[in-house]
Amino acid sequence: MSATSNGARIAPRRTGVPYLLIVPAILALLLGLGYPLVWQFITAFQEYGLAQQFGKAPDWVGFANFGALVSDGEFWAVLVRSLLFCVVTAFATVLVGVLLALLMNAIGRAARLTLQISLLLAWATPVAAATTIFIWLFDRRRGVVNYLLDLLPGVDMNRYDWLGHPLTFFFVASILIVWMSVPFVAFAVYAGLTQVSEEVLEAAQLDGAGGWQRYRLIIGPMIRPVLSIVLLLQLIWDLRVFAQITLLKDAGSKSGDFDLLGTYIYKLGASANDFGMASAVSIVVLIITLAISWVYVRDLLAQDKETR
Amino acid sequence: MSRRTGRTLLSLLAVVVALVWVFPVYWMVNSSFVSNAVLQQFTPRFFPGEYFTFANFQSAIADGSFFGALGMSVSITLIVVAVCLGFAFLGAVAISRFRFRGRTSFVLALLLIQMLPAEGLFIAQYKMMSSVGLLNSILGVSIIYVAAVIPFTVWMLRGFVAGVPAELEEAAMVDGLSRFQAFMRITFPLLAPGLVASGVYAFLQAWNEFTVAVVLLPAESAQTLPLWLRGFVQASATRETDWGAVMAASTIVAVPVIIFFLIVQGRMTSGLVGGAVKG
Structure with missing residues (x-):
């Protein structure tokens, strides 16, 4: 269906109706997101701490909060850790997801259905439940992971405390997020693969293209739009892992070495009551997210135009 | 290796991946039905079997x-x-x-x-x-x-x-x-x-x-x-x-x-x- 047949013909005259229809949604967005956003931008340029909690008017400090951030070692540590965690986890997710999609495409119906049901169950598990399960799996005393690893000859994982060391803590967090997010990537890429027409592939085979060439020259380019969209989404989503990190920290350590941006902001704001600094960090997070999102939204709109 | 055996091997691989992926969900359900005294033992129970119980659900909502x-x-x-x-x-x-x-x-x-x-x-x-x-x-x-x-x-x-x-x-x-x-x-x-x-x-x-x-x-x-x-x-x-x-x-x-x-x-x-x- 072409874009123009969709209503443009019905409403030739100018009317206020569409504006009335979007007013409720816009009001809801202004209330829940717009107001906090504006407050946050203002507060990021103010000294807003405990004294202001008790009624003292906040002072304008210009870029002082951001200046304090730039010279704060802990902020940089958290920022670098978050970005690193995000990039590694997102790429791992997309890689595994693509491999599983290719696998689904290469096997019979029964095996594919088995794999799909298993992936759906993982995808459907709520984040709080999923994180709790992983805490139990990696429990140092009774966890099944330590038990199974310990069975391997020459490996001593008895009572290994996965959540007690930053590196293994983030390893567990990363595995958890990959486990939760791969199903979406696998299904999206698999849907893209099924759009690659059999005729084109057969024609290529007749023209002498081998298996690897068919992947590289035909399937690759055809699924590239889907790939770039899922990668962008993963990058955005893996920056917001407050739920997983908070729960893993509940079971592990309270130390700041285990913080990512979300838990760091929470600590600054809700625990230390330094709302000026918390707002400044929040704005950094929003800017990073919007920069990645902009590319995603552009892709999405371009695709939308093509498919309609 | 013929095309057919290749496909069978891939199907096997897919089933193994499926089992690994579903394991955490299975482990949650399994643990919820095994009595806690058994969960505290060193060797995990992979099936509730004779230790099947609803007691965990009762204690979860007890308070x-x-x-x-x-x-x-x-x-x-x-x-x-x-x-x-x-x-x-x-x-x-x-x-x-x-x-x-x-x-x-x-x-x-x-x-x-x-x-x-x-x-x-x-x-x-x-x-x-x-x-x-x-x-x-x-x-x-x-x-x-x-x-x-x-x-x-x-x-x-x-x-x-x-x-x-x-x-x-x-x-x-x-x-x-x-x-x-x-x-x-x-x-x-x-x-x-x-x-x-x-x-x-x-x-x-x-x-x-x-x-x-x-x-x-x-x-x-x-x-x-x-x-x-x-x-x-x-x-x-x-x-x-x-x-x-x-x-x-x-x-x-x-x-x-x-x-x-x-x-x-x-x-x-x-x-x-x-x-x-x-x-």
């Missing part, structure tokens, strides 16, 4: 906080689903049946807003709600959830509305119906699957939400189910964990979600990666 949390989750979810469906339906009709100045900006804003992380705003939302006395209230959290869920529900419903050809309405208008009547009699009945899918999406978001709930519902009496589950994890830091009860609690939280999720899954994938409409 009474479960029903309060269930009530909170149900009330918040109902509000969010109802409000989002209403508002998003109107918005979706506007952007798929009308061309108007600002339409593209509205769509663009929706898509960008949908990407905003809760982590980037929750401190401001906390201040806003605490200044009007709405911390630990159903209303406060619902306001934030509605704003967070509306963008994607509009985008999703838009695909369904656009999927009903406007020509059908035009034909009805030729037969003498007004535009509003034509929409209500022709298009609206065809939107039922879209409303169900969007409603389930809103349900999942509100029911599972953890991040904003931690910030806006700090009081124990105002917990939603995910926060109630967190209580078990937090308690495990200070005393011997009753893993049977914790996994029973996880199962209680997860099972309704898994069922609803299976209903709506296909729509969510296509909505996120494309226009959610095959014209």
